[in-house]
Structure formats: C-alpha cells, structure tokens
Amino acid sequence: MKLIKKIFYFFVREFKISFKNLNDLFSNVLFFFLAIFVFVFAIGPDKQALNTFGIGIIWSLLLLSSTLSLRRFFQDDFNNDALIVIHMGGLSYELIVILKIISHFVFVKLPFLIAIPIASTLVHIDYNKIILLLISFIIGSLILSCLGSISAAMNLLNKRNFALGSLIVMIFSIPMIIFSVAVVNDEENFSSLINILIGLFLIFFAISPWVSAACIRLALSNK
Numbered sequence: 001m002k003l004i005k006k007i008f009y010f011f012v013r014e015f016k017i018s019f020k021n022l023n024d025l026f027s028n029v030l031f032f033f034l035a036i037f038v039f040v041f042a043i044g045p046d047k048q049a050l051n052t053f054g055i056g057i058i059w060s061l062l063l064l065s066s067t068l069s070l071r072r073f074f075q076d077d078f079n080n081d082a083l084i085v086i087h088m089g090g091l092s093y094e095l096i097v098i099l100k101i102i103s104h105f106v107f108v109k110l111p112f113l114i115a116i117p118i119a120s121t122l123v124h125i126d127y128n129k130i131i132l133l134l135i136s137f138i139i140g141s142l143i144l145s146c147l148g149s150i151s152a153a154m155n156l157l158n159k160r161n162f163a164l165g166s167l168i169v170m171i172f173s174i175p176m177i178i179f180s181v182a183v184v185n186d187e188e189n190f191s192s193l194i195n196i197l198i199g200l201f202l203i204f205f206a207i208s209p210w211v212s213a214a215c216i217r218l219a220l221s222n223k
Contacts (some may be wrong), residue, residue: 006090010099017076018107024072025108028065029115035061036119047124054123055133055184059177061119062112062137066144067169069108073100073152074216083216093213097153101145101208109141129184136180139197143176144169146204153215157222176200 018025039057043050077083086096116137120130147169154168176197183193 002090007099010086010091010096011103014099014103014107018103021072024069025111028068028108029111031068032061032065032112032115033119035064036122040122050123051125054120054125055129055181056177057123058116058119058125058133059140059180062116062141063144063170063173063177065112066109066141066148069104070148070152070155070169073104073148074156074212075152078156078216078219084220093216094209097149097209097212097216101142101149101205104148105142105145109145112137112141128187132184132187132190135194136183136197139194139201140176140180143197143201143204144173146201146208147172149208149212150215153212153219156219157215172204 036057039061040050043053074083077086083093083096087093091099113134116134117130120133125133151168179193179196179200183190183197186193
C-alpha cells in the first residue's frame with residue numbers, strides 16, 4: 001500500500017512539473033505543425049504525392065519532436081538531486097525509470113493524439129489510415145519513450161554533447177518507423193505488423209530500466 005502511495009505522489013509531482021512546463025509542450029506541437037506546413041509547401045498541391053509520402057513525413061516529424069523533450073527527462077531531477085531524494089524515499093532507480101517512461105508517454109506523447117488527425121488532413125491522408133496511424137502512434141510513442149529514457153540517462157554522463165542522445169534515439173527508432181509506416185500502408189498484414197511493434201516495445205521496455213538506471217547511478221557517483 002505504501003508503494004502505491006509513493007507511485008501516486010510521483011505521478012502527481014510529474015503532473016505539476018508538466019503543467020508548469022506547458023510552454024515546452026506547445027513548442028513541440030508548434031514545431032510539428034510548422035514542419036508539416038514546410039513539407040506541404042515544398043511538395044506542392046499534388047494530393048497524390050502528399051498522400052503517398054504523408055505517413056512517412058508525419059512519423060519523421062513525430063520522431064524529431066520527441067527528441068526536443070529529452071533533456072528534461074532526467075536532467076532537472078539530476079541537477080537538483082530530486083532523483084536521490086526519490087530513491088531514498090523507497091523507489092529503486094529502475095522503478096523511477098519505469099515511472100518516468102509512463103509519465104513521459106502520458107504528459108508529452110498523448111497530446112499529439114489531437115495534433116495527428118489535424119496534421120493528417122493537411123497531407124490528405126484518408127480517414128481509415130488516420131485511425132491506423134493513431135494506433136501505431138500509441139505503440140510507437142511508448143517505444144520512443146523507452147529509447148528517450150536511455151538517451152537522457154546517457155546524456156547525464158556526457159554533459160558536453162547532448163546531440164549524442166538524440167542520435168541514439170534516431171538510430172534505434174528506425175525499425176519502429178519502418179513497421180509503424182507499414183501498419184498504415186499495408187492493411188492486409190495489420191495484425192502481424194502490430195504484433196511486431198508490440199514485440200519491439202516489450203524488448204525496449206525490458207531493457208531501458210536497467211540501462212537507464214545503470215547510467216543514472218554512474219552519473220550520480222561522478223557528480
């Protein structure tokens with residue numbers, strides 16, 4: 001029961017922090033829409049071309065948008081020693097990472113569920129494909145949150161080059177992008193492709209707490 005209360009208070013804290021940093025969320029969403037407009041004007045009024053490349057464009061921009069929020073994943077809590085305080089409160093670093101992944105998904109990724117349908121209409125994506133895109137986004141964004149935790153934890157060890165973490169996310173997210181785009185474009189193999197995405201999520205969800213926690217411990221010991 002005490003553990004449940006600690007987890008509850010953790011999410012309350014994350015909600016308050018996210019609410020104070022709403023400008024960061026608005027910046028990510030604004031970047032997403034501005035980039036969509038750039039691609040629309042670059043490709044031109046050809047609806048067939050927009051429909052063909054639209055899914056790939058949206059997923060690429062979702063990936064880029066997700067990298068903008070990586071620095072706040074652990075950095076602020078690391079700088080003010082909140083990670084140590086939370087750990088001393090009875091939560092292991094592995095559990096802290098898991099809770100951070102969930103909170104990042106809820107408070108950073110889920111708002112894009114509203115932005116995606118609007119962006120899809122701008123690139124003339126069919127309604128049926130929008131539904132598939134939202135399904136693939138929910139699973140894919142969980143994968144991105146797992147990768148983001150590893151990237152952000154590694155950035156704690158590398159204070160000079162924060163681009164390294166974003167590079168890691170982009171490299172390991174390539175399989176996720178491939179299968180997420182395929183989910184929308186290949187409806188006949190929808191179930192098998194979704195199962196592959198779920199499998200990728202389970203792999204990264206199993207790995208990321210241990211890798212991230214190890215990086216956090218090493219960074220704290222070198223602080």
